[in-house]
Amino acid sequence: MTVDASAQPGFLSRAGLRRVLVTLCVTEITSWGVLYYAFPVLATDIARATGWSPSWITAGFSGGQLVAALAGIPVGRWLDRHGPRWLMTGGSVLAVPAVVAIATAQNLAWFVAAWLLAGVAMGATLYPPAFAALTRWYGPRRVGALTIVTLVAGLASTVFAPLTAALASHLDWRQTYLVLAVVLAVITIPGHVWGLRGHWPDPEPHEHPEHAEHTDPGRIARSRAFVALVLALSLSAFAAFAVVINLVPLLTERGLSPGAAAVALGLGGAGQVLGRLGYTTFTRHTSVRVRTAIILAAVAATTAVLGLLTTAAALVIAAVVAGMARGVFTLLQATAITDRWGAVHYGRLTGLLSAPLTITMSLAPWAGAAIATGLGGYAPTFLVLALIAAAAVVFSLASIPRRSAR
Secondary structure: OOOOOOOOOOOOOOOHHHHHHHHHHHHHHHHHHHHHHHHHHHHHHHHHOOOOHHHHHHHOOOHHHHHHHHHHHHHHHHHHEEEEEEEEHHHHHHHHHHHHHHHHHOOOOHHHHHHHHHHHHHHHHHHHHHHHHHHHHHHHHHHHHHHHHHHHOHHHHHHHHHHHHHHHOOOOOHHHHHHHHHHHHHHHHHHHHHHOOOOOOOHHHHHHHHOOOOOOOHHEEEEHHHHHHHHHHHHHHHHHHHHHHHHHHHHHHOOOOOHHHHHHHHHHHHHHHHHHHHHHHHOOOOOOOHHHHHHHHHHHHHHHHHHOOOHHHHHHHHHHHHHHHHHHHHHHHHHHHHHHOOOHHHHHHHHHHHHHHHHHHHHHHHHHHHHHHOOHHHHHHHHHHHHHHHHHHHHHHHOOOOOOOO
16 A cells, blocks of 8 residues: 555655754754854953953843743744744745854944843754654654754754864954854755755644643643643753853862863763663653653762762762763653653644743753852752752652543
8 A cells, every 4th residue: 555645744755854854953053153152252352452351241141041041922923824944944044144143243232132042043943943853844753853863963062163163273252153154144044945945844743642622722831730840850950050150160160170170071962862861761661751750860969979979989980970861861852742642732832831941951060159159169059959859850740631531
């Protein structure tokens, strides 16, 4: 019996599905690299060249993250109705002048405003819209596609941090950002226009029949399970990203050299990629409740271990394992909505879920440093972060919607 292409997931042929997947792998690694990972490499050069306060420079970048979080809500509604092609293309088109505005900023207010504009572009180009595209088009095969994209995009820092540093060694920070803007334009705009074409199908309402009664996204968003999910993932994200930013200070406090601490941080990034490799198998052998609790518990446990260990080798190993927990956490977030309520309102509900997560991630670096100042060190700070992550596990147990009584 011949199977028509329209009967395949998302009404795309196998070639079409591969095209979408390859496109998002390339555009996500580029968008994350230019819009996110270039900044920490260039921040010191920006402060040195302009005389602007490093805290205000970072505040501009974090302000962009907050705008991205807020933009995610209307972005999600658009995705559910119209699909990702023109939304992500528009985001890429907007990202280019935003990066140019960052590069040409003549004062701090201009610089901050440019990052706020970049935040709108990030909301339309980074993980949430990409996850929505793969979720709808790949249908039941979404987990494998999501895993591949996050594996590749997880290498964004590996590719773009050294690329940005290499450019900055020959150019000033403004010229470096201008070169990166060209890279962004050449890769992402035609990539999204060409790679994301195709019929945007209706969601499959019967994919999760046990949740067929959840047809009102407003009702879902107000439900106990959704609120518990938001709290669980937000608390865990807060702890996980506070660990990322404060890991180097912790390791140097424990006696590692700054260079060794930076290597450990980089190995943690490699751990993120490794952690995602087994997620598809993991989902086949665990229930939603169990795997959510296990992954969030892993974030809490690895954070606590980092606060307790004292030897260099053990700390480096723990940093890699903590990176693995963070890596699989990204996939847990990507599949949290479909695992509970199906794909019908994926874009809108993911936007509502991602907004508080992005806000907590943007506040985590400052909060971690503030806790360390109050407690007099980073080791006790990591134990506090571990307690916060442990609270996320408790909330996660209530994040599973009740089945209909009918």
